[in-house]
Amino acid sequence: MEAKLRFSLADTSGQVKSMGEANAQLGTEELVLVPSAGAPLSIALRDVVSIEEMEYRILVQLRPSGSLMLFNAGLKHEDLVRALYRSVNELEMKDLLMDERLLKQGVPGEAELIGPAGTKHIGKCETRLYETALIVMPERGGLVRCRYGEVESVAVEDYRLVVSMESGDRLRLSKLGREIDPLRKGIMDGASAITSAALDMVRDAFPGAEPSGALKAAQLLKDGRTAQRREVEQACPGLWASLEGKLSTYGIGDELGHLSSTSGTDVLRIGMKRPLHAKEEPDYIFFLVPIYSPDRSKGGNALAFEASSSEEQGRATYFFRIWGRDEYRSMPAENMMGQADDFSKRVAKGLEAVNFRREPIYLSEADLFTPERARYRYAVMRIPELRLLRERFIGRIMHSSPEQWKQDVASLLAFNVAQKDDLAVWKRSMEAQGP
Numbered sequence: 029m030e031a032k033l034r035f036s037l038a039d040t041s042g043q044v045k046s047m048g049e050a051n052a053q054l055g056t057e058e059l060v061l062v063p064s065a066g067a068p069l070s071i072a073l074r075d076v077v078s079i080e081e082m083e084y085r086i087l088v089q090l091r092p093s094g095s096l097m098l099f100n101a102g103l104k105h106e107d108l109v110r111a112l113y114r115s116v117n118e119l120e121m122k123d124l125l126m127d128e129r130l131l132k133q134g135v136p137g138e139a140e141l142i143g144p145a146g147t148k149h150i151g152k153c154e155t156r157l158y159e160t161a162l163i164v165m166p167e168r169g170g171l172v173r174c175r176y177g178e179v180e181s182v183a184v185e186d187y188r189l190v191v192s193m194e195s196g197d198r199l200r201l202s203k204l205g206r207e208i209d210p211l212r213k214g215i216m217d218g219a220s221a222i223t224s225a226a227l228d229m230v231r232d233a234f235p236g237a238e239p240s241g242a243l244k245a246a247q248l249l250k251d252g253r254t255a256q257r258r259e260v261e262q263a264c265p266g267l268w269a270s271l272e273g274k275l276s277t278y279g280i281g282d283e284l285g286h287l288s289s290t291s292g293t294d295v296l297r298i299g300m301k302r303p304l305h306a307k308e309e310p311d312y313i314f315f316l317v318p319i320y321s322p323d324r325s326k327g328g329n330a331l332a333f334e335a336s337s338s339e340e341q342g343r344a345t346y347f348f349r350i351w352g353r354d355e356y357r358s359m360p361a362e363n364m365m366g367q368a369d370d371f372s373k374r375v376a377k378g379l380e381a382v383n384f385r386r387e388p389i390y391l392s393e394a395d396l397f398t399p400e401r402a403r404y405r406y407a408v409m410r411i412p413e414l415r416l417l418r419e420r421f422i423g424r425i426m427h428s429s430p431e432q433w434k435q436d437v438a439s440l441l442a443f444n445v446a447q448k449d450d451l452a453v454w455k456r457s458m459e460a461q462g463p
Contacts, residue, residue, distance in 0.1 A: 029054050029111045031104040035061055037069065039094040052098065054111055057119060071096060074123070074405045076116050081109060081168070088112075091409065110167055117165050123406040124173070125158055127383075132157035132214050135207045139164050141172060142198040155201060157214045160222065160251070162191070164199065174199055176218040177251025184208060191215060225302045226250035229311050233300070234270035241265065252380035254297035254316060254372065271298050274313045278336040283345060283427075286434060287317040287332045290441070295369045299376060301335075301384055312336070312384060316375060318350060318368035319441060322361040327441025329356040330422060331372060335384060345433070346389065347422040347440055348375060352450055378413030389417050390424060423454035 036047040046069065050061040061069040077089040085099040086109060101108050134154030141148045152167040164172040174191060181192045189208055191199040204211060226246035230237060237245070241264035248255045248263050260268045275281045275298075288296055301312040314335030320328040333346045350371050351359055359367075382388050388404040396405050407414055422444055425436040440454045 029104075029107060031101045031108050033101040033104075033108075034099050036097040036099075037094070038097075040092070042094075045094075052101075052108070054108070054115055056115060059112070059115075072402070073116050073119050074402050077409060078170075079109075079112060079116065086112065091405075113166070113168055117171050120171055120406045120410065121156075121163055121165070123403040124171075124410060125161070125163075128158040128160060130156060130158055131218070132211070134165065135204060135211055137204045137207075138202045139166070139172070140200050142200060144196060155204075155211060157211070157218060160218070162215055162218070164201075172199065175251065176215070177222045177253070179215065179219045182212050182215045182219075184212060222251050223247065226300070229300045229302055230264065230267065232311070233274055233313075234264065234267045237264050237267060241267070249300055252299060252301040252376060252384070254299035254314075254376045256295060256297055256369075260298070268298070271300075271313060275315065275336075278313060280315075280334055280336050280343065282430065283334060283433070284315050284317070286437070287315075287319065287345075290437070291317050291319045292321065293318060293365065293368075295365055295372070297369075297372050297376070301380070303383075314379075314384075316372045318372060320350065320356075320364050320368055322364070324357050324445065327438065327443075327445055329353065330441055330444055331368070331375060331420075332437075333375060333379070343427045344386075344424045345427075345437070346386065346424045347444075347454075348417060348420040349422050349444065349450065350420070353444070353448055356445070374413050375417060378411065378417045381411045381413060382407050386424075388414055389421055419450075421453065425456075 031052045033050065033052055034048065035050050035052070036044055038044050048063050048065070050063045053060040053062065057073055059071040059073065061071070063069070071088075071090065075090045075093065077091045080087040084105055085097055088096040088098070090096060098108070134156045136152075136154050139150040139153045139155070141150060150164060150166045150169060150172065153164050156163045156165065160177070161173050161175045166172070174193060178194045179191060180194055183190050183192075187202070187208070189201040189204060189212055191201070193199070201211070223246055226249055227242060230242045230245045230249065234242075244263035245260060245267050248259060257268050260271070272281065272284070275284055284296075296315060296317045298313070298315050301314065303312070312335045314333065317332045319330045319332060329350055331348045331350055333348070334343065336343055350356070350368050387401070388407050391401060391404065395401055396408060408418065423440055425433060425440060427433055436456055439456065443454045
């Protein structure tokens with residue numbers, strides 16, 4: 029849409045850099061301000077952090093450049109607010125869902141989110157169903173994303189659809205009309221498909237699994253979740269050994285053995301993930317190994333992650349700092365295991381949120397703002413677990429040879445405990461850090 033208005037563009041310190049009258053032209057990926065005098069200004073919608081209404085003014089916070097104030101739009105103010113939210117939300121959905129197919133078009137209605145802190149009124153919105161999640165797009169507000177793997181139940185209460193999540197939050201959708209039952213069925217089908225995919229992966233990895241055990245393991249490992257050996261064996265005896273066998277088949281069994289021996293702990297986790305387009309790619313099998321020691325002089329304070337779906341793939345092991353480097357030196361030994369395991373689960377959640385793409389983890393801030401990587405900017409802004417991975421990223425080790433890989437692991441772990449700067453990243457050479 030287009031609207032004549034006034035604008036004020038400020039930097040991060042609040043200093044106004046440009047202001048005046050302009051014709052605002054809102055597109056799918058940018059807002060262009062054409063001033064009555066001077067060159068046009070292009071504002072990338074991927075740079076929008078938040079939108080706030082302030083007495084017929086619209087404050088748009090931008091990353092990393094500062095803020096934009098839009099005002100004096102007259103009768104087009106309401107339309108501009110709605111269109112701006114919609115354009116930003118559409119772009120965010122495209123980027124965050126990482127190529128997921130739309131299964132059900134938007135259903136208009138109203139929504140509210142009920143959680144421990146109270147009720148958040150979302151207001152008018154539309155609900156869409158994708159392959160792994162339902163998305164609520166408010167008319168005035170940011171997206172609400174509910175992953176099917178976290179849905180506990182879906183019920184109709186007083187002509188409203190109530191989606192209860194494992195977190196304790198409840199999404200209540202109203203004024204759905206005849207779409208209430210199709211929408212309920214679509215959400216239930218999505219949740220069922222997530223469990224079915226996990227069950228298929230369990231059976232593929234361990235054909236001899238008992239039906240009840242396979243189902244328990246599927247619930248444990250669905251949607252890219254991970255589990256420790258004792259959890260897997262309790263759910264489905266024999267599955268853990270089969271998963272380790274799969275890792276060996278994929279060519280990373282020796283790496284798991286080496287990292288486990290280096291760790292000296294029994295809190296490693298294994299997980300499975302079926303790609304969105306399962307017919308095009310084989311399943312992922314991946315592991316997370318925390319490496320730490322009460323002897324702080326030893327290399328450690330790192331979580332190793334690796335995934336592979338075939339031995340033909342180029343592979344790399346990724347390492348993340350579990351604690352702050354100063355914090356690690358004084359961390360009570362009795363607290364280490366629990367905190368390291370909690371961090372492993374958070375890493376798995378962040379990886380699942382971006383469908384196990386690695387680029388958003390190791391790209392520099394400068395690379396995030398290149399056109400070809402722009403889609404990852406929303407993921408970094410909107411997914412706390414992904415920001416955590418970027419903050420804690422130590423380095424990645426490419427598989428050039430088994431001997432070189434082991435030497436690099438030892439080098440990285442020693443580097444990590446010797447460093448005092450939490451932002452320091454290990455690099456053997458530019459070749460070792462290449463794509």
